[in-house]
Every structure is written in C-alpha cells, then in structure tokens.
Amino acid sequence: MLVALVIDADGAGRWQKLLDDGTPAGPAMTASSPAAAVASLERAHRPRWVWADTSEVYPVLLAAGVRVDRCWDLHLTEALLLGAEGRHREPKELAGALARVLGLPAPADAGPAKKDDALTLFGPEPVVLPGDTDPLAALSLVFRSQQRNPALGLLIAAESASALVAAEMTHHGLPWREDVHNRLLEEVLGPRPASGRRPKLLQDLADQIQEAFGGREMNPDAPASIVKAFARAGIEVPSARRWVLKKVDHPAVKPLLDYKERARLWVAHGWSWLDTWVEDGRFRPDYVVGGVVTGRWASRGGAALQIPRLMRQAVIADDGWCLVAADASQLEPRILAALSGDPRLTEVCGDDDLYAALAEDSFKGERPRAKIAMLSAMYGGTSGEAGPLLAVLRKRFPVAVGYVEDAARAGEQGRMVRTRLGRTSPTPSAAWQELTGGADESGESSSSSRQAARNWGRFTRNFVVQGSAADWTAALLGVLRTRLPADAHLVFFQHDEVLVHCPRADADAVVEAIAAAGREATRLLFGETSVRFPMNAVPVTCYADAK
Structure with missing residues (x-):
C-alpha cells in the first residue's frame, strides 16, 4: 500500500x-x-x-x-x-x-x-x-x-531506508558527556578562554614559536605567516603543511607542530562546537544521505563524520545501557572481490584479516606492502613502490585488477560507470571534454589532456568500488533498523561503521542483529557469493574502547 x-x-x-x-x-x-x-x-x-x-x-x-x-x-x-x-x-x-x-x-x-x-x-x-x-x-x-527505471528499485529502496535511518539518528542523538568533553579540552588547551582569546596552552606554544623565530611577530594560525617566518630565518618552505615542516631543522618546528595539532581540536571540536551541537547530553548532527557522489553520507555542520579519536572518550552510554560498535572489516577489497568474481581474491577474503592473507599469498608475509598494493589497485596509485606492488597484484589477481582497470578506461574516455545497484558516476565537465577531446597539430594529445583523462579514470576506478560499498552499507542500514530490539537505536554511522545505543540486556541481540543484517545485505547485492563480509561487533560503555 x-x-x-x-x-x-x-x-x-x-x-x-x-x-x-x-x-x-x-x-x-x-x-x-x-x-x-x-x-x-x-x-x-x-x-x-x-x-x-x-x-x-x-x-x-x-x-x-x-x-x-x-x-x-x-x-x-x-x-x-x-x-x-x-x-x-x-x-x-x-x-x-x-x-x-x-x-x-x-x-x-x-x-x-x-x-x-x-x-x-x-x-x-x-x-x-x-x-x-x-x-x-x-x-x-x-x-x-x-x-x-525498474532496475534501480533496490537502490531506491535502500536509499530511502537510509534517509529514515539518518532522521532517526538525529532524533535520538549520539550520547555525549559534556563534562568529559570539557575535561579533555582543558587537558589539551587549558581553561576556557574569554571570547577572542587563545586558550592558555595554545598561547604558551605561540609564545615559544615566536621566541624560536627571534621574537619577531608572526601568526601560527596563518600558513602564509609561517612560510614568511621561515624565509626570514633563511629556510625556504613551499607550504606550512605538517609533512613539509617535519623535514625542517629549526627550533620552531616542534612547538609549531604541537600548536597545529591542538589548534585543530580547538577550532573543530572546541567549546564553540560543544555549545552549538550538544544539548541535553546528545550530539544531533544533520546527516546528508548520498551527500558524496559515490553514495557515501556527508554531514551538514558539526563534523559528524570526523570525530577525533580523543573526543570519542566523550561518547558514553547512558547508565544501564551500552554502545554496540561494529565495522565491516576491510570492506572495499571484499566488495571488489564480489564485484569482479576473482576466485583467488575470493579465497583471500575468507580470512578475517584480508591484508594479512593477501600478504601471505603474494607479498612474502609483508602486510604493509599488501595493503599498499590493494589500495593502489582501487585508487589508481602508481608512485613510489605502489607501481611494482600493483604489478604483482595484477599478475596474481588479474580478474579483480582488470575490473577496476576497465572502470578506469571508461572514465578516461568520458564514459559513465555504475555501482552494483546502479548508482551512476557523473559525466566530466564540458571543460574536461574540450581538453581531452582534441589533439595538437601532430595528432597527439597534449600532456595536460592525458593527465586530465588519467585523473578522471582514477575517479571512476574508485567509484565502482567505493560506490558499491555504499550500496552495501545502505542495504545493511535498511535491514538493521528493522531487526533491532524495540529500545535499541542506531545513533551513528560512518562509511562502514555503525553504533547502536541499547539497554545492556539487549547487547547480545543487537550483536546478532548486526551480523544478520550484514549477511542479508551481502545476499541482496551479490546473491550466493563465497566472499565473506565480517561485521565485528562489540558492546562497550565508551566509544573510545571500541578499537
């Protein structure tokens, strides 16, 4: 009806x-x-x-x-x-x-x-x-x-169910202890300052930075001021980014890096954030379903999808309740295995730690190199050691690598690609079409044309995997909200991670509901596949204890 x-x-x-x-x-x-x-x-x-x-x-x-x-x-x-x-x-x-x-x-x-x-x-x-x-x-x-377009029926149903979940999550809110948040801020920044003033510990660091630059006035919050200060000290830096500064030998670097870390917390999740977004012990952000072109969610204010690890200590269940935290382990490589039907990668997916199994299969047990290879396949990385590692992966898993490389070629040609449930990549702009569609007098495309094509190809390469992972999580959410006990509430979702707030007595039932929802999402997308999609769920009192 x-x-x-x-x-x-x-x-x-x-x-x-x-x-x-x-x-x-x-x-x-x-x-x-x-x-x-x-x-x-x-x-x-x-x-x-x-x-x-x-x-x-x-x-x-x-x-x-x-x-x-x-x-x-x-x-x-x-x-x-x-x-x-x-x-x-x-x-x-x-x-x-x-x-x-x-x-x-x-x-x-x-x-x-x-x-x-x-x-x-x-x-x-x-x-x-x-x-x-x-x-x-x-x-x-x-x-x-x-x-x-009846072919999009399942995607439309999952997207609409996700919208219900998003509204319910905002309504229930994520449990948030204001007293803990305040304590964490005071430990990192010092007492709450008057409006327009830096917190004490930040100001102390700012003074140390200025002293290291010979007492000359500079603003550690302004990248241009930092670059100029180093230039006056005889050191040319291209930017004030952290990875650039780490390579610089100067007494200002250590307090400057410390300042930047603390200032980031102050700006993104400081007292102003607390006043704006937390009320009656709940954080209620505005979630945007499908806010990213791949189908991933976004948020409108509140940085809901970027909660720092430190601030997870403020996410504490109510008395008598618990938080059940669950994430899909290494979701995107498993999605690639199911999309491509690569039998060797499917076998690797039988392990809870896919990267460890991949390392044993192809990279002499070196897990970091196995992870670099897989991420290079999905994101199109070729610099440094990524190129040789991807070559190994291509040889061992030709079906899986061929799948994403086909998607990349489609993007390079300006064609659209689709996720498992039919979400479609956007077409490149008219400026892109003009840049990549022509040739110089010799009949060869320019380097800028080839670079633009490669860049769009990297986008479509990842789109089919990340977007299909978003399809899977949308199906997961749609199923899970119908299987939770009556008093249990989905209160947080981020890419491949969910958080359920429930009475402690319902924790086991929630863990099972999450596992069942993962199995059903897999069936809805891929039918009877041998690829495993483990959902590791654990009841905790504090979100910070989940990992």
Missing part, C-alpha cells in the same frame, strides 16, 4: 492512498494532526509513505513519537534516476521533478532548510509549485514518473 503525505506550513497534514503505479486510489484526506493519522495508518497497513524529502517530513513525525517502516523519498530517487540518465546537474527537488513531468522549465533547487526553520515539506514558507499544482497531486505525478 502506498500513501502520499504532505505536511503543510501550518502543521496540518494531507494524505492520499495511491495505487502501485502512483495513481490516486481515493480522495485526499485532511488531518489536523498528521502524526496521529500516520500512526493510525502505520498500525493498520504498514504502507510505504511517498513524500518529497524525508529530511523535512520525517523529523516532524519523530518529534511526535511516530516511527514509520518504509518510505519512497522523491528527492533522493530523482537524484538516482537523473544520475543514471547522465543528468546529474539538473534540479532534483520536488519542484524541479514536477516541472519536467509537466514539460516546464525546472526551477533551481532551493537547498536545505536552516536548522532553526520549521520542519515542513516546503520549509518555513509555502511555495508555489510549477503549474500551480497541488502539493499532494505533485507527489502522485512525480512518483509515477519515477517508475521509469
């Missing part, structure tokens, strides 16, 4: 049952409390909800205590369909999708609502849709148009 849902700017709701093809199956119904109407329909029918954008509609329901089982996110679906058609740059929101259905010019996407805006379908103010179309009718029309 399909039900289209609109939540208007005034908080009222309207819904309408749809046939499987999206045709209205009854009259439009009005509800002063859309959450109550959704809860009633959810109990009776478990429908698939059709709405414009999960990130705008679902938080309203969650705030009222209503959880839904399934949805069809028109915004995310339109992005996938346009991508498959090589139209990545066209508007993807409801208004743009509707305009294409009506044969009208598509308006530009409005973008996400601000954090403090009302969470309604159209943001804080209602907008007029193309053709002055009723919003509920627009959902039906766009949904019907989105049935044009």
